[in-house]
Amino acid sequence: MTTQTKNQTRGRTAAQESRLSREDVELRVGRILKWVFIIFFVISTAFPFYWMLNLSIRPIGDVLQNPTRLIPTGQQLANFWESYRAVLVDFHFATYIGNSLVVSLITVSLTLLLAIPGAYAVTRLDFRHKSLMSWGILLVYMFPAIVIGIPLFVIYSQLGIRGSLPGIIIVYMSGTLPVALYMLRSYFQTLPAELEEAALIDGCSRLSTIWRVVLPLSVPAVASVALYTFMIAWNEILFAILFLTETPTSWTLPLGLRQLDTQEVPRTYLMAGSVIITIPVIVLFFFFERFLTRGLTAGAVKG
């Protein structure tokens, strides 16, 4: 009898022990796995960008001889400006940067100009077809760009505005407006309506309420929308390929870089161009990371 109960208790503690040790073992394995994966992810996401920088500095001859040289020599570092100068001056990248800046900044300002009042209307004002409007925004957002690309190509050719920057800005806006509306709407919904009501009672018109009450409260959201819109316009290449390829004076940075990708151009220059186009995005991103990660999930930014 007694031995039996003794055995039972021993059995229970043994089971408890093994359960505890399972917890311990799994935690330990988990910790190792965690660091293995962190290293894997950091290398696979950050290394390609480091390599881009590396290849943009080393002359192609050196790359062919020492493909695995991880750190450029002092002399290569000292001459790093050489490839960038060649890209900016000899390959007209200065022009493309100008075009890209014009296109992106105008797209950002026009998008904000239209999306802020629009998002306010969708959140705060009551009107029929309101939910239809919200669904419409969502739908537009899902729609394949390449499908509207063909008819727009025909219309733009017909109108003779295919190679023009205003033409492409309008197309970009059709892509950025839904994103901006969506992100701003989800932010406006978190603002207390009482403040606006107070302003309205005090005699503000709706528009000046937006200007004086809503906007100052929404600086983070507006900033993240502005940055996203900028990134979308800055990175866009599909419509640039479709519409601008035949008019080199209107090439944006991505298109210019793509046209550079031929057999004759040394890869060093190609990588220098890549660095030039990537740096603004990464710098902006690190400056505003906190806004951006929140905005990204709030608006489900398309990519």
Add this chain to the structure above:
Amino acid sequence: MLQQLSIVELAIYALVWALAGGIAGFYLYYSLNRNPRSGARGGVLVGVAIGILGALVGLLDSAESLINAMLILWTAVLVAAIVLPQAKIGVGSHDRTVTMRQRIADLAYGLLLPTFVIVMVIVIFPMLWNVVLAFRPIRLRDLPDLRLFSLEDFTLDNFNRVINSRGFVDTLVRTFVYTISGTVLAILLGLIAALVVKDKFPGRNLVRGFLLFPYIAPIISVVLIWKLLFNAQYGLMNELVDALGGRRIDYLSTPATAFTMVILFQAWRYFPFAFLFILARIQAIPDDLYEAAKVDGAAPSQRLLHITLPQLRAVFGTLFLLRFIWTFNKFDDVFLLTGGAANTQLITIEIYDQLFSARNVGAAAAVALILAAFLFVVVGVYFRWFLVEER
């Protein structure tokens, strides 16, 4: 110049003009009087007038001037609709016969109108017109002297040509394989990344920042660096393989590897998107659940399997849908990586090839229509299944 127009064409011209004018007139009257009934009356009046006028213009002039005139008309109405109500919106100047509710709705319509117009002109109209294009024999050389709204040359040739072209079915199947495996891999990587980064550790913010790099960087620059990393001559990947005694190949232009590479690229570039969504959801799971499970003796792996993953089901559903749609539509990635060579041709690249290599606008529109139809069906099926699942 005088063009010969058919009755059908003339009717379409008149109809388009009447519609454009009608909507414009409606808005004008509506924004002036703040009364839908007067808006409708004005819309009909202006619509009919402009419709007749438009038919006459269509009779006399080319399609180009039609589009130009329509753009001018719309811009004018846009400006009027924004400016005119402003004069009345200020305090104290409102019309007493309209209710507050109506005025608020008016304002809302006014504020959304510009967005609405842009979306109509740039997205909805081209989308619908793509259907017409798909049934017409239009070549690239026919531009820019094309009759935009003719229906006389209706034909099924484009579809015949496209569907019977060599490898079209393969392209379709490949697009589905690419989309599904790319989507699943991206979500899986995103899940692992979220699980790894969810708890605090030194340098966590920096790591999280790095993880988003592939997603935020311009597509062209990440494509170029991938091409160099997997290049046969001096790509790092080949240095590695070489050291292990393997054969040097250009991974992105060898048929045996290119398609896998394209899927891996898709997973690499878009896992950060899934990562952010999943991370946000994981951090919202209440700690009590884990505590309770711990008390009940659930090991970490069991907590992951029976708490975390079930809590993430809705996020997986949304992510899969979004990523599926966007991957299915995606053109730039694979186009820039391989150009559709080496067994990586996708439906979206087929559209581009039809337009610029075959120089056949009609066929390109037909492929685009097929793409849209497939997307529509798949998303419809998914929604149906998804809604049943939720109940």
